Amino acid sequence: MDSRGFIIAGVVALGLVGAVGSTAQPAGARPVVHRDAPPPEPVVVELFTAQGCAGCPAANQVVEALSEDPGVIALTYAVDYWDYLGWPDTFARPEFARRQRDYQAAMRLRSVYTPQIVIDGRRQVSGAEGEAIQTAVEEEAARRVFPPQIQFRDGDDAVGIGSGRAPAGGAEVWAVTYRPGLQTVTVAGGDNRGRSVRHVNVVEGLTRLGDWTGRPILLALPGDVDPETQVVVLVQGRDDRRILTAALR
Numbered sequence: 001m002d003s004r005g006f007i008i009a010g011v012v013a014l015g016l017v018g019a020v021g022s023t024a025q026p027a028g029a030r031p032v033v034h035r036d037a038p039p040p041e042p043v044v045v046e047l048f049t050a051q052g053c054a055g056c057p058a059a060n061q062v063v064e065a066l067s068e069d070p071g072v073i074a075l076t077y078a079v080d081y082w083d084y085l086g087w088p089d090t091f092a093r094p095e096f097a098r099r100q101r102d103y104q105a106a107m108r109l110r111s112v113y114t115p116q117i118v119i120d121g122r123r124q125v126s127g128a129e130g131e132a133i134q135t136a137v138e139e140e141a142a143r144r145v146f147p148p149q150i151q152f153r154d155g156d157d158a159v160g161i162g163s164g165r166a167p168a169g170g171a172e173v174w175a176v177t178y179r180p181g182l183q184t185v186t187v188a189g190g191d192n193r194g195r196s197v198r199h200v201n202v203v204e205g206l207t208r209l210g211d212w213t214g215r216p217i218l219l220a221l222p223g224d225v226d227p228e229t230q231v232v233v234l235v236q237g238r239d240d241r242r243i244l245t246a247a248l249r
Helices: 056-066 094-107 130-141
Strands: 004-008 012-016 043-049 072-078 116-119 123-126 150-152 158-161 171-186 196-212 217-220 230-237 243-248
Touching: 043 056, 043 094, 043 130, 056 072, 056 116, 056 130, 056 196, 072 094, 072 171, 094 116, 094 123, 094 196, 116 130, 123 130, 150 243, 158 171, 196 217, 196 230
Parallel strands: 043 072, 072 196
Antiparallel strands: 004 012, 043 116, 116 123, 150 158, 158 217, 171 196, 171 230, 230 243
C-alpha cells in the first residue's frame, strides 16, 4: 500500500502508511498478535474501582500485570458512588463514575459496580474474573478495525486525527491524563480499612477535545498537564462507546 498524506488546518501533514506483507489478509481481518510485539492499535483496558471495595485489590493486581504488556494501555478510574458509606476514595472524581455509566447505557447493563473492567469500550468483564479478562484482552488484540491515525504535532500541544470511517452517530476525541506507574494507598474505610492497596496508572483527568466525523481534524491538547503525568488520546464512538484507536503522547 502506498503512503498517503493529508493536510490538517492547511499546515499540518499526517501520513497514513500501510504495508503489504507476503500473506494477504481478507478484508476486515485482524492478524494474530504475538505478545512480544505491540499491535498496531493498543488494547485499552479501563478498570473502575474503589479503595473500600473488598474485591478491588485483586482486580487492581490483574490490571497491574496487564499494564506491563506493550500492547495494552491500562487505566484505573476511582469512582465516588461508595463514598456515602463512609468509604471516601482519595482518587475518585464524579466524571469517572459518569464515564462508567456511559458504558452501562451503551452495553445495556442493569447497573454499575466495582471492580468492573471495560476493554476497548466494546465489552465488560468483572474484575474478579482474571482468566476471562486475559481472554478478552487477547481477543481484542486480534481484532483489527483499520482506525484513523493519531499523530501529535511537534511541541505536543495538539493532536491530529486522520480520515477514516466514523461509527454511526460519530465519534468523540478524549484526552485521558493519568499518573503512570504504581501508587500505594493505606485505605481509611470500607472493607479494606487499614490495608495498603496498590493502584496502577491512576487517572487524574478526562478532557473531551472535540468531535470526529471521519475527516481529518486538528485539536488542541490540555495545556495545564502536570509534567509527571501521561496523556492518552482516545477516539471513541459517541453512541456505542467503542474505542476505535488510542495513542500515548
